[in-house]
Amino acid sequence: MKVDLHCHSHYSDGTLTPTEVVDLAFANEVELFALTDHDSVQGLDEARLRCEEHGIKMIDGVEVSVSWNSNSIHIVGLNMDVKHPSMLSLLEKNAQLRHQRIEKMIEKLKEIDLDVEPYLASVIPENGLITRTHLGRALVEIGAVNKMDKAFKKYLGKGKRAYIEGDWVSLENAVQAIIEAGGDAVIAHPMRYRIGATRLDALVNNFAAAGGKALEVVTATQDANQQRRCLQLAEQYGLLASTGSDFHSLDQPWAMLGRCPALPSSATPIWQQWF
Ligand code: AMP
Ligand code: MN
Ligand code: MN
Ligand code: MN
DSSP states (O other), rough: OOOEBOOOOOOTOOSSSHHHHHHHHHHTOOOOEEOOTOOOOTTTTHHHHHHHHHEEEEEEEEEEEEEETTTTEEEEEEEETSSSSHHHHHHHHHHHHHHHHHHHHHHHHHHHHHOOHHHHHOOOOOOOOOOHHHHHHHHHHSSSOOOOOHHHIIISSSSSSSSOOOOOOHHHHHHHHHHHHEEEEEEESSGGGHHHHHHHHHHHHHHHHHHOOOOEEETTTHHHHHHHHHHHHHTTOOOEEEOOOOOOOOOOOOGGGTOOOOOOOOOOOOGTOOO
16 A cells, blocks of 8 residues: 655645645555644645545644754654644644744844745745745745755754744643544654754654654655664654655655655554554
C-alpha cells in the first residue's frame, strides 16, 4: 500500500488547495493519505470530500509546532478528533503565537526596508496561517533574494536578521491533547533538528514518556543511514514508524507527494493499528 501521512495545503505553507493536493495524491497512486497542515485543520473537510471521490483512504492530521528545550520541534497528530476541545485549544494557542511571531518578523524586515505585506495579502486564504515560508516567498517575490533557501540563510533562519524564536505549546501539552482527542502523536522528520545525537535521544525519550506513538522513519529528506538511526530509536523507545513526503509545492520536486520509498520491512507501521 502506498502511504503518505505528511503534506501541506495553502491553509498553512503549501501552495496547492486541499483538492489539488488530493488530486496529486491520486495521480501519484497514494492509497492512504493525511493532510497535515501546520497548526491548522482548516483543509481537512475539503480534502476528505476529494479523497472520497477518488477512493483514497484519508486520516485526519495536523503538524503541531512545539517548543522543547528552546528548540522548535514538529509533532504530527494523526487520526484524532480535530474538534475535540483539547485539540481546538491547542491549535488556537499556536495560531495566536504564530500570528504574534510573524508580526514581529514582518516588523524586523521593515526595519531593513523590506516590505512583504502587500505580497502576503495576496496569497493567504481566509483564516490561513502565515509562516516563515510565506515570508520567504515574499522575499523572493520582491527581489530581496533569488531563491527560498537564501531567504532562510540571510533573513529567516535561526539567528538571522529577521528571526524570532517560536514560543510554541510544550511537547507534553501537544502529545497530551492529541491523545485526549483519541489520536497518535508522531515526531516529524526527526533528523532535521540540528540538536545533535544526545539531545535527539533525550527528545525521543521525553516524547515516548509523554505518550508519543511513532517516529517518521521514511521522509523525503532522510537518507538510508538516517532511516536506520530512526528505526533504532523507535525500537529503543517502543515507538512505531510513520512515513510522509512533507510535500509543500510542485517547485520542490525532492519532496514530491507519494514518492517516498516504502518503510523498511523491519518497521512496524503506525497504520497497522488503525484497521
Ligand atoms: P515556521 O513554522 O513559521 O517557523 O516555518 C517553518 C517552515 O519553513 C517549515 O515548515 C518549512 O516548510 C519552511 N522552511 C524551513 N527552512 C527552510 C529552508 N531552508 N528553505 C525552504 N523552506 C524552509
Ligand atoms: Mn512547512
Ligand atoms: Mn515540519
Ligand atoms: Mn511539514
